[in-house]
């Protein structure tokens with residue numbers, strides 16, 4: 152097993168590469184904050200990761216003020232990555248994009264330096280809907296969202312994909328796979344469709360890593376089909392990420408069955424509901440059933456540097472500002488874990 156961070160209490164080595172020590176059997180060293188190398192036992196040397204070692208932390212921003220307004224509001228509360236809705240998530244009808252808003256998003260990105268904006272699709276979409284009208288509407292809706300994002304220059308669209316509504320898991324996955332293929336065939340290839348892990352509420356698909364792996368396989372591994380992992384959802388679905396061992400086990404299974412290269416976004420949420428409750432209720436970081444350790448591990452795990460980590464926690468009482476601040480604080484103070 153390849154471990155990317157130190158054991159509890161073990162200090163991360165810093166300094167030039169030549170003096171960095173692999174901490175066998177747990178091989179990791181972090182250099183300066185903005186660059187990093189990982190000891191690769193296969194090559195028996197340190198390798199530079201391709202991704203920039205940049206922390207990308209942010210929040211799902213409420214839609215007032217258009218996409219440009221979301222970017223500016225995100226910057227104001229400490230984000231350098233955000234997630235948005237490009238239209239109301241609870242309505243099928245989508246108003247066409249206003250060219251002024253497209254231009255304003257570009258301007259806001261220039262002004263703030265925020266280059267990582269993801270979109271969350273409509274909650275109504277169900278690619279596995281057993282009713283043909285619902286399924287067709289969902290395929291058109293999701294393809295439309297990928298198209299809007301292409302126009303906006305937004306690279307990632309997150310989708311819950313769907314629920315089998317009583318048709319059974321196998322049939323639901325088959326139907327969803329066909330739906331994904333249809334969506335991607337109608338859509339620009341420079342936008343990634345990210346399947347989000349779900350809590351397994353009702354008849355939702357994708358509450359197990361195997362479901363995601365099946366969909367990737369059934370769709371013949373499209374390059375622009377990726378994954379968004381939501382920590383609250385995987386915990387509610389039964390993955391016990393409260394401990395270091397459980398955290399490692401989840402990511403090892405993810406890597407072996409899906410591959411970390413398909414991970415393009417992380418939703419970082421604590422959970423109001425217990426392990427395996429299959430109920431999706433987000434809580435402020437460190438105040439729910441998951442607890443602080445998992446999030447400390449996540450923000451200090453070099454495998455996820457360069458991947459946006461976005462909170463969807465309660466927004467009341469300046470919640471987003473406080474939760475984003477926790478991500479920055481934990482990433483700066485945790486030179487050791489535990």
Ligand SMILES: [Zn+2]
Pocket residue numbers: 347381418463
């Ligand atoms: Zn989420």
Ligand SMILES: [Zn+2]
Pocket residue numbers: 381383384431432433
């Ligand atoms: Zn959720």
